[in-house]
Amino acid sequence: MNLHRPAIGVSERERCGLCRRVEPPFARAAAYGSYESGLRELIHLLKFGGVRPAAKWILAEGADACKMQRSIPLEKAMNDILVAYGQNGEALRPEQGYPLRLLIPGWEGNASVKWLRRIKLIEEPYMVRDETSKYTDLMPDGTARQFTFVMDAKSVVTFPSAGQKLPGPGFYEITGLAWTGRGRVERVEISTGSGANWQRAELQEPRFPLAFTRFRFTWRWDGHEAVIASRATDETGYVQPSKDELIAARGVRSDYHYNGVRPWKVMADGRVANV
Amino acid sequence: MCSDRHEIFLRLDAGRPAITVVLVLLACVGLCAQSGKYGLGRTPTPEEIRGMDITIPPDGTGLPPGHGTAAEGREIYERRCSRCHGHKGEGGDEPKQSPLVGGKASLKTPKPLKTVGSYWPYATTVWDYTRRAMPFDKPGTLTTNQVYSVVAFVLYMNGIVGENTVLDASSLPQIKMPNREGFVPDPRPDTGPKPSARKKLNRER
Numbered sequence: 001m002n003l004h005r006p007a008i009g010v011s012e013r014e015r016c017g018l019c020r021r022v023e024p025p026f027a028r029a030a031a032y033g034s035y036e037s038g039l040r041e042l043i044h045l046l047k048f049g050g051v052r053p054a055a056k057w058i059l060a061e062g063a064d065a066c067k068m069q070r071s072i073p074l075e076k077a078m079n080d081i082l083v084a085y086g087q088n089g090e091a092l093r094p095e096q097g098y099p100l101r102l103l104i105p106g107w108e109g110n111a112s113v114k115w116l117r118r119i120k121l122i123e124e125p126y127m128v129r130d131e132t133s134k135y136t137d138l139m140p141d142g143t144a145r146q147f148t149f150v151m152d153a154k155s156v157v158t159f160p161s162a163g164q165k166l167p168g169p170g171f172y173e174i175t176g177l178a179w180t181g182r183g184r185v186e187r188v189e190i191s192t193g194s195g196a197n198w199q200r201a202e203l204q205e206p207r208f209p210l211a212f213t214r215f216r217f218t219w220r221w222d223g224h225e226a227v228i229a230s231r232a233t234d235e236t237g238y239v240q241p242s243k244d245e246l247i248a249a250r251g252v253r254s255d256y257h258y259n260g261v262r263p264w265k266v267m268a269d270g271r272v273a274n275v
Numbered sequence: 276m277c278s279d280r281h282e283i284f285l286r287l288d289a290g291r292p293a294i295t296v297v298l299v300l301l302a303c304v305g306l307c308a309q310s311g312k313y314g315l316g317r318t319p320t321p322e323e324i325r326g327m328d329i330t331i332p333p334d335g336t337g338l339p340p341g342h343g344t345a346a347e348g349r350e351i352y353e354r355r356c357s358r359c360h361g362h363k364g365e366g367g368d369e370p371k372q373s374p375l376v377g378g379k380a381s382l383k384t385p386k387p388l389k390t391v392g393s394y395w396p397y398a399t400t401v402w403d404y405t406r407r408a409m410p411f412d413k414p415g416t417l418t419t420n421q422v423y424s425v426v427a428f429v430l431y432m433n434g435i436v437g438e439n440t441v442l443d444a445s446s447l448p449q450i451k452m453p454n455r456e457g458f459v460p461d462p463r464p465d466t467g468p469k470p471s472a473r474k475k476l477n478r479e480r
Contacts, residue, residue: 059330066408069330118327126332127397129404133389136458142383144394148461241466249465253387 042081042102045119051078055121059128060102063117070111071125072104076149080105083116105210106181107149108257110135140251153180153240154259155188155215155232166270169223174201178213180234185213187233192219194227195242195263201230221266227275229263331403335448338402342443343424345431351421352428355410364390364432376432382457392433396458398450402426423447 046058051074058077061069072081082103085092092098097114104112110130125131125147136144155178160166174192178185184207189198201215215230232240241249243260263275331337352360359367364376378388387393391401406422408414417425427442435450436442 061327061330065414066404067329067414120328120330122332124332126330126403127400128330129400129408132397132400132458133391133395138382138387138389139459140383142387143457143459144382145461146458148463150463152463237468238464239467245466 042083042119043078045083046074046077046121049121051121054123057122057125059118059120059122059126060111060113060116061118061120062097062101062113063115067117068113068130069126069128070113070130071122071128072102072111073149074121076104076107104149106151108135108151111149135256137250137254137256139254145254148257150181151179151257152259153182153185153232153234153238154178155185155230155240156262157190157228157230157264160228160266160272161264162272162274164272166221166266166272168270169221172219172221174217174219174228174230176215176230178203178215178230178232179211180232180238181210182238183209183235185232186235186237188213188215189231189233190215190217190219190228191231191263192226192228195229195261198231223268225268226266227263228266229261231261329403329407331399331406333397333399333448335399335444338399338444338447339419340444341419341423342441343420343422343427344441345424345428345436345438347420348424348426348428348431351417351425355417356425359411364429375429379453382454390433391429392435392453394454394457396452396455398426398430398435398447398452401429402447 056074057071058074059069059071061067082105084097084101084103085099087093087096092101097116100116101114102112102116131147135148136146137148138144155176157174157176159175160172161176166172174190176188178188185203188201188203190201191198199217201217204214204216207213219228241260246254246258246260265273265275267273328337353362360373360375361367361371364374366372366374374388375391378390378393381388381393395401402422405426406415406417406419409417423442426447427436427440430436430442430450431438431440433453435452440446
């Protein structure tokens with residue numbers, strides 16, 4: 001596809017909203033993929049087709065078996081939504097949406113429609129299945145939050161993490177990834193004391209908005225059982241909440257946008273497991 | 276041929292090995308001019324547009340002619356749907372998968388059950404999803420009347436329509452689903468300090 005516009009390169013990753021239903025380590029971070037090339041801004045496609053003032057949303061639809069679709073505010077589409085045809089120097093892989101997909105920086109991954117076949121400009125959201133019966137968060141009072149698009153700050157320790165084993169006491173570099181749907185990651189703190197004594201980790205520069213930020217923290221393991229966790233703060237000052245804070249705010253039926261602190265337990269024999 | 280439609284269609288040409296996306300731009304006046312400018316795309320035929328422009332919004336725009344009742348849908352449901360959704364919409368094998376029925380007044384209890392009856396806010400969404408994605412093994416194979424009928428049967432099992440209520444393009448959007456008012460906008464941030472206090476906190480840290 002050549003719209004006489006240069007392709008752009010960005011570092012971006014997609015976050016699935018369903019953080020706890022998939023297996024570690026990366027899926028647990030609800031993030032995967034890094035697009036380095038083969039992107040264009042959707043705004044050019046939309047301007048190419050022409051946008052009438054009445055249009056306030058777009059409907060994006062895929063060519064998969066269920067023709068998966070989402071309604072997306074036009075404001076976001078005219079801002080930074082990307083149309084991707086390549087990833088990491090090659091064409092999109094089939095499972096990533098070949099030949100074309102949307103990529104919506106900072107938003108729940110479900111809205112980044114794969115196998116894109118159609119974009120329709122609409123005035124109101126079409127209330128499709130994946131924005132009503134799915135991807136809505138049920139609150140304890142029986143209401144459900146709808147159109148929760150932005151993924152709040154989150155982080156996960158990738159080493160040591162569940163399934164790995166530390167050979168013995170000594171110095172280790174705790175490392176992991178942090179991200180936020182609202183600008184840059186500003187700070188990551190590490191606790192090796194069951195959610196107490198948070199200490200600042202080092203962030204790898206440069207830090208880009210809406211992109212992974214790697215963090216590192218030197219830790220001396222004394223060989224006793226330990227619980228390690230990371231906590232991200234973004235440039236808006238938002239602090240990644242604990243699981244208990246999220247439950248207090250949303251109850252236990254709100255899975256789709258879960259971004260709670262994810263601790264790992266290091267056992268005395270060095271094995272690392274879920275808490 | 277310039278229609279009043281306002282869409283961009285991306286035709287995926289599966290027969291070519293490389294990325295060969297033919298940009299099919301729906302015609303409007305400005306758009307035709309643009310197509311000429313870039314030398315891209317072509318005007319899709321009305322048949323192509325009809326074949327892809329399938330999403331049904333809450334006001335029912337685009338619902339095709341046809342009709343069906345729960346009584347007519349019962350047999351289709353049993354044959355095409357019950358294996359996954361259960362004979363009475365209770366869901367398939369344990370653990371219960373894809374229940375369609377039940378959960379009335381359960382949403383604020385510790386064990387909420389989200390079904391078409393208890394959770395889905397629009398009947399048009401049920402129709403849209405049934406036509407585009409069901410049955411799971413052969414999506415898109417139900418006839419229009421079968422879709423109206425089987426949707427009527429699912430709504431009937433939930434006590435939302437009568438057994439002989441005729442669903443069609445005018446009656447379906449009129450249905451008021453029990454959880455129609457159950458959805459609220461995203462009120463985040465709902466944890467941590469309020470946004471006004473954050474910048475200050477950030478400075479202090």
